[in-house]
Amino acid sequence: MIISVASGKGGTGKTTVSVNLARTIGAGVQLLDCDVEEPNAHLFLKGREIGSDIVTIPIPTVDESLCDGCGECGRLCRYHAIVSFGSAPLVFPDLCHGCGGCALVCPRGAIRETGKRIGVVETRDADGITLIQGRLDIGVAMAPPLIRAVKSRLNREKTAILDAPPGTSCPVIATVRGSDFVVLVTEPTPFGLHDLGLAIEMIREIAVPFGVVVNRMGAGDDRVHRFCRDEGVPILLEIPDDRRIAEAYSRGELMVDALPDYTDHFATLMWNIRDFRNSGGK
Amino acid sequence: VKVAFTTSGTTLDSPMDPRFGRAAGYIIYDMDTDTVEAVDNRQVLNSAHGAGIQAAEAIVRFGAKSVVTGHCGPNAHRALSAAGVRIYTTQAPTVAEALEAYRAGALATLNSADVDGHWS
Numbered sequence: 001m002i003i004s005v006a007s008g009k010g011g012t013g014k015t016t017v018s019v020n021l022a023r024t025i026g027a028g029v030q031l032l033d034c035d036v037e038e039p040n041a042h043l044f045l046k047g048r049e050i051g052s053d054i055v056t057i058p059i060p061t062v063d064e065s066l067c068d069g070c071g072e073c074g075r076l077c078r079y080h081a082i083v084s085f086g087s088a089p090l091v092f093p094d095l096c097h098g099c100g101g102c103a104l105v106c107p108r109g110a111i112r113e114t115g116k117r118i119g120v121v122e123t124r125d126a127d128g129i130t131l132i133q134g135r136l137d138i139g140v141a142m143a144p145p146l147i148r149a150v151k152s153r154l155n156r157e158k159t160a161i162l163d164a165p166p167g168t169s170c171p172v173i174a175t176v177r178g179s180d181f182v183v184l185v186t187e188p189t190p191f192g193l194h195d196l197g198l199a200i201e202m203i204r205e206i207a208v209p210f211g212v213v214v215n216r217m218g219a220g221d222d223r224v225h226r227f228c229r230d231e232g233v234p235i236l237l238e239i240p241d242d243r244r245i246a247e248a249y250s251r252g253e254l255m256v257d258a259l260p261d262y263t264d265h266f267a268t269l270m271w272n273i274r275d276f277r278n279s280g281g282k
Numbered sequence: 283v284k285v286a287f288t289t290s291g292t293t294l295d296s297p298m299d300p301r302f303g304r305a306a307g308y309i310i311y312d313m314d315t316d317t318v319e320a321v322d323n324r325q326v327l328n329s330a331h332g333a334g335i336q337a338a339e340a341i342v343r344f345g346a347k348s349v350v351t352g353h354c355g356p357n358a359h360r361a362l363s364a365a366g367v368r369i370y371t372t373q374a375p376t377v378a379e380a381l382e383a384y385r386a387g388a389l390a391t392l393n394s395a396d397v398d399g400h401w402s
Binding site: 074079080081083085087090092095141 | 331332335336338339342357360361364365366
């Protein structure tokens, strides 16, 4: 089973839920940190590195001796990463999404693809938990290809938890697409509610079953609960606004290690996810 | 010869827009016939990436051989240079004053980008 942990709003507790859920499931589980712009699961699941691979995307290289400046490549590219003014085209690698379309449409075979490094995928072992994390290179703006590289290392025979980036844009969709279930982490504040609404719209669009975790219960009001009730969205877990949780987090400790009374919370979350799936979401 | 001016309006009296790729629009001035054409750039202005390149493509499409603007980022500069378009900078407040300075040969050419992408 693949469980994605996402949120609209940043800082609601995606990583907290992901790493504690992983520890609760225990050895054999995979945790994929797909927040490749700032991966942080390794701060909580310390372990040893067992592998590191460079990830590249294909970008066009033009053989000017074959190019007749027809401009087909530039007309195809919706990102304006390749553009021709009646002569050999200019390539803007930072804008290229690596689709390879320009090489396909070139009637003279003047375009071939070469790899441009965008980041690395690191694999770690933390007490039997396999942590796979993407780390986008500084200055690179193209997260989805690296996220797909992280996900390509997933072993479907085992349970996987995917820690998504915040928001509702391409990197989040690249993460949650193909999941069996999405956990949306929110907080009971107006911002939390607003962005939860956006996240639910996005998840409904890609048709993956989902439920909500409300973090920092007691910090705000009851509007998230009313919203979930009205929308028929299950609340899978509530985590109280407990100062000890923040203190453990600030030391890089797992909640279930530092505060064993919370172990049951995450066991319950896992039960609720299985239960929800087994009942067909009824 | 056609010259493109970046502007937030549609006439010669309109203010200059100091941005190139994300200018609100362009005035294409034909020096031979003294005619003015206003081009709306709002669609490009709101694109997430590649505004400078798209604007350069538009300038080439309208046949302008020179651009008069406030600043120019790296992608736009590379595209305009490849297309053989000269880039001039000015602080003139209106298109008419920029045009006057251009006619007088008082404008400096911009030989490299003077701002980063997404600067404004």
